[in-house]
Amino acid sequence: MTGTTPSFSAFTRFLALTALLALGMHAQAQTDPLPSWNDGAAKQAIITFVEETTMQGSPKFVPPAERIATFDQDGTLWVEHPMYSQVMYILESVPALVKAKPELAKVAPYSTVLEILKGDRAAIAKLTLPDLEKLAMATLTGMSVDSFSAEAKKWLAEAKDPRWKRHYTELTYLPMQEVLTYLRANAYKTWIVTGGGQDFVRQYSEAVYGIPPEQVVGSAVGTKYGYARDGSPFLTKEPKLLLNDNNAGKVEGIHLMIGRRPHMAVGNTSGDQQMLEYTKAGDGARLSMLVMHDDGEREYAYGPAQGLPATKVGAFTQALYDEAQKQGWTVISMKKDWKKIFSFE
């Protein structure tokens, strides 16, 4: 027996060990990436899409740099009922505004908001979309970008949803979190494309979804550059809507901020319709999905024939459902497709 043979055999054992490890990793890669999803068309559509677009040699292969997936937020990644959390934030910012300008207390929509905050929840129905825009502009105008961040962060750390008594940031859908993680593990860049305020969502997108601020496209007002008394530069929010990131605005926002057509998009109302049709109209593999809120027990039931009031900006109407069928978008039934909705269940 020479000195070579045993070390060679040791090397063989090392190789075998490496192979075993590699097999282990492979086995791990084969475990279910979407454990909170029930088997069905929606889950299968996601897995097929990811496999077809990422497997080398696949006719539908998409180079990593072009792997863009966009997600609406309210109602798609987290709860939007009974009211968008950002609307609650705006309403709860009104008392400070009224304190600074007491004459507003008797003027609508400020007076309506004060009623709502005193407990008259039904008064929310009186607020129109232009009212909300007016309130949003009034509460943020002239605020520095840094003060806005600090106040939004403070509110998010304190405010709680009335039904679950949990922070809004806990009310994300576990199955969608799994989709985000699965896509990123396959070199997809995940983006939020929301009708909500871009600067608001950026305060928590990284901590809550693993999506960095620069991958959040949302409604945005302009800012103005200026200098403090000590000469240090800062940005102030201006009452000028730069991007209304709803409906066609979502596609325009995607072009402005991303510059490529997504390969996958998920939404839940007619405010997402254009994003879904634009995504689906691209060549190669494209996946458009609609989240349907049909689980009145575990979450809320609204949309086609559910009888619950539509959300302010868009709605999941029968027409939208028909459009999904016609264009080949995949509908996700929260009731049937999701084993678990929240991680705290």
Place this chain on the structure above:
Amino acid sequence: MTGTTPSFSAFTRFLALTALLALGMHAQAQTDPLPSWNDGAAKQAIITFVEETTMQGSPKFVPPAERIATFDQDGTLWVEHPMYSQVMYILESVPALVKAKPELAKVAPYSTVLEILKGDRAAIAKLTLPDLEKLAMATLTGMSVDSFSAEAKKWLAEAKDPRWKRHYTELTYLPMQEVLTYLRANAYKTWIVTGGGQDFVRQYSEAVYGIPPEQVVGSAVGTKYGYARDGSPFLTKEPKLLLNDNNAGKVEGIHLMIGRRPHMAVGNTSGDQQMLEYTKAGDGARLSMLVMHDDGEREYAYGPAQGLPATKVGAFTQALYDEAQKQGWTVISMKKDWKKIFSFE
């Protein structure tokens, strides 16, 4: 001698080999990341900045997610004389416009452009910034985003710089390419923040700089979503400036598109001043740099006391140089700091 010892010794040898490999990798990491830079304050400032912000435990450590570096393009990453390449593109798009609307041939600024293209280079001086904006709007309005991409790509593949007789995309500065690569190897996200057209720069940013389209912030017009006769959706360019990405607009654009203050910024004219001061005013380690064009032999000499005409949008004036000194920005002398300017030298 048992069977264990030799395999153990083989394992030891394996460990030693691994250690050697690791050392080799370490040695490689120690090789000069900026070989086209001469030793000096500018090179040292870059290396110190990267080491201080990326070494675990350093008091100036910056978490990877916050590592943002922004670069002006014209005059900072590539040649901007005698005229921005995009301005050449716009001028060379005018004949097609005049062909479609012959009445324009006798109206300024279209008539001026036709003179320039016939060979009267001096006539370029007649064009004002509003003229250029007017031409840009006229040549792109009503064009679909996809047609714009295709035409810009075609032009870039054909057009050549008059001095070097090379494609514009070959005229990037090798030392700056090294900085981009060095930053990315240290988990920095590199961004272009240009006064040039966002959609124009996005056509080549990935191939030329390794910077994907979504990391290009530039001047941008609005787009409008619509449908072709066959029902397929598309975006058309609108004659409405959404973002004028010059001066204070660069900081406003950074907030809109990135949402974080950069840790490093590089520019070369007063059009970059606000970006550089905003970057430098952040807490922790911040590096602001100004490229000074002082090499009339290898490139061009213009700026403080160089006598060459300033570029249209901004200029490297004596006042800007003084500002750099006052605020602690690092000035890069192309003549002294750069061993090589172009890769083809």
